[in-house]
Amino acid sequence: MLLRRISQHVKDQNWTAIALDFLIVVCGVFIGIQVANWNEARQERVQADLMMERIVEDINSARDLAGGLINSNKRRVALGSEIVAFMEGQSTAVDPTPEHCNALANLHNWAGLDYGIASFEELVETGQTALVREDRVRRALAQYSLLLGKSEEVASGANGLGRTRLPSRFPAYFTVRLVETEAETLNQEFECDFSAMQEDASFRIELANTLSAISWYDHYVSLQQKALVDEITATGVDERTGGSKP
16 A cells, blocks of 8 residues: 555655655654564563573572581581591590591582582573673673583592592491481491591591591682672672572
């Protein structure tokens, strides 16, 4: 219909009408493009908000898990350090307990690096990191992912510093028994010959190496990860997405 009208105006040489028709066409195209752009931008905002909600959930989960694992590590290191002080005669206040013994037996079980932010990793893989609109948050997430990417190398280095299962290395100093839990699984409980451990210099050195490895691992890896999670949380993304900080 519009084309027929333009053709008629051309035949009639009605240049004013032709100009108005072209103006209508141009305006219509422009408005159509703008509406499409607005719809696309709105959809991107909705998608970005939904993704940030997922990221916040993953951040909170990672933060809780990191804190729990680090606290578990710290407790075992503290108990192990008390035993080192006792064995080296640096403290007479320590009375070795079954908790100390089980801590020594399980020193090799320190926190892993399995608390990533899956939603952001998904954005990286699909090339959609721009959905994280705040530069500070995006940088912190990228640093976090970079640190996780080095986890295998770091863990391997930490292993070399002394990630030793002490009962396997020094079986004469540990007696193990299996105890059934309420969940009907079997747990190991240990009894330790602390006097024999104290007399064995190689055991004391191995214990000190293992404790140092765990502390190094926590300081340079786990604590850095937790610090990055805290930095991301400090940007207030929780509040802007309707979440709550832990």
